[in-house]
Amino acid sequence: MTEFNWDNFIEELKKFQKGIENIGGHSRETIIEAPAKEEEILEVEKKLGYTLPKDFRDVLLNYSSHFEYFWSTYRDEEEEQIEFPEKFCSIFAGDLHWGLKFLLDFEESRQGWVDVCYPDYNNEYDKVWHNKLAFYEVGNGDYFAIELEKENYGKIVYLSHDGGDAHGHYIADNFKDLLNNWSKVGAVGGDDWQWEVFYTEGKGIDSECENAKEWREYIFSKI
Template sequence: MTKQDWQRWQFHWNNALAACKSHGGSAEPLATGPPATSKEIEAIEKEVGSKLPKSLRLIITSYSGEVQVSWQLPDEAQRPETFREIFSGGISWSLKRIKEAENERRGWQKNVFADPKDEYDAVWHNKLGFMQVPNGDVIAFDLKGGDDPPVVYLSHEDGECHGYRLGDNFIDFVDRWTRIGCPGPEDWQMSPFLASPQSGFGTDSTNASEWRKWFGMDAQQD
């Protein structure tokens, strides 16, 4: 991850916000905060009982400890059939939201998905939530993946992308999602770009190309 990569992310985020507005949608200005301190990271690690993944630590200590990107298309937007379920997008992270997302994940695991021997329940175990989804789902790190684990989707209601890998690590996840404007974060909005449970976002796929063309995202700076 370089300074140029960080600038490219911001370019694509702003591009997505502008693209949404070109369709008559609404978008909040890109918001970024200062890098997190070691003391702040140690405090959140103590609260969640887990070390933060290596690539997440790199981003929040070197570039920004908090990011907020949010856009929403109008109901009347005439989307291609493949993308008819996509109505919003955005990405957000902060130390505070990591704690909130992990608490939500733990609540689902304890109260609903408690059986590690059950195939569906087991997906909720050994994870670290870091992003809440408005419908109650959680985007999390799979802690079985070492010190820089993959990012996965956790659905609480039999979502089609339950357990799907969204990126090989935090940087890969953000990079892939950013290249297509961060549609989501509900799994049904992401699914056109997820070819298989292990593929991650297919940024060079036909769907990704057609989406960027329709949405109006400039593909430069890739």
């Protein structure tokens, strides 16, 4: 499995929240629930009909069964937004969540999109919605999901419901790889047009790209 350091992951996220708060944004208290029990995971797997991909399963079992992290660039109820440098002007929030309790609902929703809108497996666009495990809801109808087909099993893929350019893009090699890289850019998004400035073809969300380095330098200079 991919190497993963929970303490480093949490520290990266905290630094972004502090930087955002110091320039007038706000954040919510991060929710970190206890790890899941094996029997809880087995119960969900039984309902899904398959075993969860190992990196995702390991995080649920050994780190947290339910996690919610958030920050926003909006200052107040009038929604006056903090102004970032131009290349980062599309970014307005950091939003990372997962949860064992979310999975069945997210999967029901994904399957609903398949049944009603994207039923044709032989259609290139529709196919992306098939054989996935949705674990993250963007909020606009899009999802982050884990690939379940053999060729790219375990990779993290973006599902767009409205023809977005990032539809079908693989954004991480696995769940831990996503957490490692996404945390280092403050978990911006999840709308694709927020994180695409950090996307590198063949790598996904790339925490070592030049834009990511500039973004960290800008935010961390505010701490």
